[in-house]
Amino acid sequence: xxxxxxxxxxxxxxxxxxxFGASFPEQGEKDQFITYEVFVQxxxxxxxxxxxxxxxxxxxxxxxFAKEQFSRRGMNCSGIWVIKTTDIQVSPITENGEDIYDYxxxxxxxxxxxxxxxxxxxxxxxxxxxxxxxxxxxDAHSPEEALWNAKNKFAGDKPAFNLWIVKDxxxxxxxxxxxxxxWETLPDKKYRDAMDYKATEKIKKFKEExxx
Amino acid sequence: MYGGGQVFEPSSTNNDLLKDExxxxxxxxxxxxxxGEKIEPKDWMPKLYRKQLIRMIEQHxxxxxxxxxxxxxxxxxxxxxxxxxxxxxKVQDEVGHAQLLYGAAETLGKSREQMIxxxxxxxxxxxxxxxxPTFTWADSCFISWLVDAGAIVNQLANARGSYGPYCRALxxxxxxxxxxxxYGHHCVIHLATGTPKQREMMQEAVNRWWAPMMHxxxxxxxxxxxxxILTKWKVKMATNDECRQQFLDMYVPKIWELGLTIPDExxxxxxxxxxxEFTEPDWEEFKRVxxxxxxxxxxxxxxxxxxxxxxxxxxxxxxSKTKGEEYVAPMA
Ligand SMILES: [Fe+2]
Ligand SMILES: [Fe+2]
Ligand SMILES: [Fe+2]
Numbered sequence: 001x002x003x004x005x006x007x008x009x010x011x012x013x014x015x016x017x018x019x020f021g022a023s024f025p026e027q028g029e030k031d032q033f034i035t036y037e038v039f040v041q042x043x044x045x046x047x048x049x050x051x052x053x054x055x056x057x058x059x060x061x062x063x064x065f066a067k068e069q070f071s072r073r074g075m076n077c078s079g080i081w082v083i084k085t086t087d088i089q090v091s092p093i094t095e096n097g098e099d100i101y102d103y104x105x106x107x108x109x110x111x112x113x114x115x116x117x118x119x120x121x122x123x124x125x126x127x128x129x130x131x132x133x134x135x136x137x138x139d140a141h142s143p144e145e146a147l148w149n150a151k152n153k154f155a156g157d158k159p160a161f162n163l164w165i166v167k168d169x170x171x172x173x174x175x176x177x178x179x180x181x182x183w184e185t186l187p188d189k190k191y192r193d194a195m196d197y198k199a200t201e202k203i204k205k206f207k208e209e210x211x212x
Numbered sequence: 213m214y215g216g217g218q219v220f221e222p223s224s225t226n227n228d229l230l231k232d233e234x235x236x237x238x239x240x241x242x243x244x245x246x247x248g249e250k251i252e253p254k255d256w257m258p259k260l261y262r263k264q265l266i267r268m269i270e271q272h273x274x275x276x277x278x279x280x281x282x283x284x285x286x287x288x289x290x291x292x293x294x295x296x297x298x299x300x301x302k303v304q305d306e307v308g309h310a311q312l313l314y315g316a317a318e319t320l321g322k323s324r325e326q327m328i329x330x331x332x333x334x335x336x337x338x339x340x341x342x343x344x345p346t347f348t349w350a351d352s353c354f355i356s357w358l359v360d361a362g363a364i365v366n367q368l369a370n371a372r373g374s375y376g377p378y379c380r381a382l383x384x385x386x387x388x389x390x391x392x393x394x395y396g397h398h399c400v401i402h403l404a405t406g407t408p409k410q411r412e413m414m415q416e417a418v419n420r421w422w423a424p425m426m427h428x429x430x431x432x433x434x435x436x437x438x439x440x441i442l443t444k445w446k447v448k449m450a451t452n453d454e455c456r457q458q459f460l461d462m463y464v465p466k467i468w469e470l471g472l473t474i475p476d477e478x479x480x481x482x483x484x485x486x487x488x489e490f491t492e493p494d495w496e497e498f499k500r501v502x503x504x505x506x507x508x509x510x511x512x513x514x515x516x517x518x519x520x521x522x523x524x525x526x527x528x529x530x531x532s533k534t535k536g537e538e539y540v541a542p543m544a
Contacts (some may be wrong), residue, residue, distance in 0.1 A: 006511055007345050008285040020514050031527045032325035034534055035318070035542045052381065053315045053542040055324060057530035069308050072301075073388070085542050093254050129250030129376045132544065162252075164543075191294065192301045197394035199401045203469065206405040210471060 036062035037088060039123075039134065040070050041079035041175060048081055048134040050123065050164075059084065059172040067174075067182070073192055077183055079175030087170045089143040091163040093125070099159030104151045112144035119168035120146040122153075124160040132164055143167075229260040230441070245446055250376035253319040253544060264447050265375050266320045267336075273313035274331045274338035278512050279359070280306040282342055286352040298395050302356065305388045312384060316377040318542050332517040340498065341424045343506030350403055350417035357396030358421070358463060362428045364389045365459050366450075374446035377544055397466075404470035411471070418467070419475045426493040427501075429456040435495065460488040 004016040033055040039048040051070045056062035062082040071077035094100050120140050123132040135154045140146035146165045154160070174182065190196045237256050244251065251257055284303045290296045314324045330336040341359055346352050367389065371382035403414040430436060430452035442448040450458075461481075467474060479490045501509070 004511055004514055007347060010285065010288075011511065011515055014515070014518055016514050016518050020517070031524065031531050032323055032539055033527070033531060034537050034539050035315075037543060050544060052312055052384075053318075054311070057533045061530070068304075069311060072305070072308070084537075086538070086540055088543065090254075090543065093252060128252065129379065131380065189301075191298045192391060194390040194394040197391075197398040199398050202401055202405060206401075206471070207469065 033057050035085045036066070036082045037085055038062075038066040038070055039081040039083070040077055041081075042076050044078045046078075048079065050132040053085070054082070063172055063174055071183065071186065073186070073189075077186070079173070079179070081175070082172045083166055083170065087166055089165040091147065091165075093162040094159075097159060097161075099155070100161055100163055101151045101155035101159075104147050106148060109142070109144045109148055112142040114141045114145075117141055121166045121168055121171065122146070122150045123164040123166075124154065125162035126158060126160055128161060132162070135160075137168060229263065230258065233258050242444070245374045245444075250379060251374050252376045253541070258445075260441070261445055261447065262320050264442060265378065266317050266322050268447065269313050269317040269320075269375075269378055270322065270327050270330070271337055271339075273310045273317065273327065274336055275342065276306045276310035276313065277331070278338045278342045278516065279355075280310075281512055281515060282344070282346040282508075283352050283355055285346060286349060289349065290352075291349060295399070299352070299356075302392050302395060305392065309381075309385045309388070312381040313378075315542055316375075316381045319377045319544065321541055323539060323541075328520065332513060332520055334504070334513060337502065339428070340502050340506070341428050342512060343501050343508045344421070344424050345508050347420070348413055348417060350400075350413040351420065353396060353399035353403060353414070354417045354421045355396070356392060357400045358425060358467075359428065360389060360392040360396055361463055362425065362455075362459050364393060365455050365462075366429075369449040369455065372446070373449050380544075401470060404472055415472055418472050422475050423493060423497070426456070426490070427495075427498045429453075429459065431495050431498065432492070457488055460490075464488070 002018045004011065004018050004020065006012055034057075035053045035055055036059065037053055038051050040051045041048045051066075054062050054065040054069060056065050059082055062084075063080060066080050066082055071080065091100055092103075094103070117139055118141070119137055120143070121137050122135045124135045125132050135150070138146060138149045138153055140149050143165050147163065150163060150165070238258060241251070241255075241257060241261075244255075251261075280303045283299065283306070287296060287299050287303065290299050314327055317327065318324055327336065331338070346355065364386065367382050367386055371379050371386060373379055400414060403410045405411075433451045433453040436452055439448050460479075464474065464479065464481075476491050479488065481488050500506070504510075
C-alpha cells in the first residue's frame with residue numbers, strides 16, 4: 001500500500017493511504033457538542049461581558065476551552081462565567097433605539113409558572129453591535145418575574161435593546177480570590193505579545209552597513 | 213481574512229434568492245446598514261445576505277484551520293526554544309480564530325459540524341495559498357509575516373462590515389494578528405540580515421511565495437464578477453484590487469529595505485497614479501489550484517479528515533455525557 005508522502009515527518013508517521021479522499025463515507029450520527037456562552041471579566045471589579053461561545057460536552061470542559069480561547073493574552077481576564085446556551089432566556093430585540101424596558105409590564109408575569117425564589121443574573125445590550133454586559137443580579141420566582149424586577153432595578157436613562165436572563169444556579173463561575181492563580185502567569189507570556197518583537201534597531205544597522 | 217475577500221461562488225443563483233424578499237423589510241434592513249448599525253442574528257435579513265455571510269465566514273474559518281498546517285509543521289523544527297514557543301502560540305491563535313469564526317457563522321444557522329463536514333468533503337473552499345508547501349523554515353517565516361499581513365488587510369476591512377458577530381470575532385482576531393505580524397517580521401529580518409546562507413534561504417522563499425501571494429487577494433476586479441449588492445450590504449468591504457494595492461503599498465518597501473528581491477521585473481509604484489504596477493498574475497494557475505490541482509490540496513484535506521476520523525472516538529466518549537441535550541445555534 002502506498003501512503004501520502006509529505007514534507008512533514010509527522011504526516012508521514014500518520015500513514016495516510018494515498019487513495020484516501022477518493023470517496024467519502026456517509027456521515028454517521030452527529031457528534032457535535034452543545035454550545036456554552038462565555039462571559040469574561042476583563043479586570044477585577046469590572047462587569048462581566050459576553051465574549052463568544054465554545055462547544056463542549058460538559059461545563060467544566062467548556063471552562064477549559066473558554067480559558068484557552070478568551071484569556072490567552074495577558075491582563076485581560078480576571079474571571080470567566082460559562083452558561084449553557086439553552087439556559088439563557090432572551091427578550092426580543094428592539095427596533096429604532098427603543099428601550100426594551102418600555103415593553104415590560106406587570107402582565108408579563110401572569111400565567112408564568114412560579115417556582116422557588118431564586119437568584120437571577122441580568123445581561124443588557126446597551127449598544128447594537130457590541131457585547132451584552134452584566135447589569136447585576138436580582139431575586140425572582142420565574143424568568144418573567146426576573147424581567148419585571150430587572151425593569152425596576154436596571155431601567156435607566158439610557159435604553160437597553162435586549163436582555164438575557166439566567167438563573168444564577170446554572171452558571172459555572174471561575175472568579176475571585178479562590179481562582180486568582182489561574183490568571184497569574186498570563187503576564188509572563190511575553191512571547192505572545194507584539195511588543196516582544198522589536199527590530200527597528202536591527203533594520204537600521206543593516207541599512208547603514210549596506211550603504212557603507 | 214485568509215479567504216482573500218474572495219468568496220468562491222458562482223453568482224447565478226443570487227437574483228433568484230433576492231426576487232421574493234419582502235420589499236418593506238428589505239428597505240428597513242438596508243436603511244439600518246446605511247445608518248452604520250450592525251445586523252444581529254435575530255434581526256430580519258435577506259436570504260442572500262445570510263447565505264453569502266455563512267459562505268464567507270465559513271471559508272475564513274477553514275482558512276485559519278488549514279493555514280495552521282503549513283506553519284504547524286515547523287514547530288518542532290523552529291530554530292531555538294523562543295521561536296518554538298512563539299510559533300506554537302501563533303498556531304494556537306490561528307486554530308482559535310477558526311473557532312471564533314465558526315461560532316459567528318453558526319449564529320446564522322449552519323452548525324459547526326456541518327461546516328467541518330463540508331470542508332473535509334471538499335465542498336467548501338479555503339484560502340488557496342495554503343495549498344503550497346513550506347520547504348524550509350524561511351517559507352514558514354514568509355507566511356507568518358506576509359501571508360498574515362495580507363490577511364490583516366482583509367480582516368481590518370471586514371471588521372467594518374455589517375454583521376455584528378463577525379465584526380466582534382474580527383476585532384478579537386485583529387488584536388492577535390498584531391503579534392503574528394511582528395513575530396513574522398522579526399523572523400524574516402533575522403534571516404535577511406544574517407549569513408549569506410540565511411539570506412539565500414529567505415530570498416528563495418520570497419521567490420516561491422510571491423505568485424501565490426499575488427493570487428491571495430483574488431482575481432483582478434477587471435475579471436471578477438461584480439458584487440454591488442454585497443458592497444451595499446457591507447458584506448464585501450473592499451475590492452480584490454483595493455486590498456492588493458494596499459498590501460503592496462505597505463509591504464513592498466519593507467521587503468526591499470531588507471535587501472530582498474521580488475521576482476517581478478514590472479513591479480513598481482506609478483508615481484503619477486500612486487498605484488502599483490505588476491505583471492498580471494497567472495489566473496489560470498489560480499483556478500487550477502482552487503479546483504484541487506495544487507501541490508498540497510490532497511494532503512491538506514487528508515490530514516484534516518484523518519484528524520476528524522481518528523478523533524471521533526474521543527468525541528463520542530465525551531458526548532455520552534451530554535446525551536439528550538440538543539444543539540441549538542449560539543446567540544451572538
Ligand atoms: Fe488568523
Ligand atoms: Fe496566518
Ligand atoms: Fe495570523
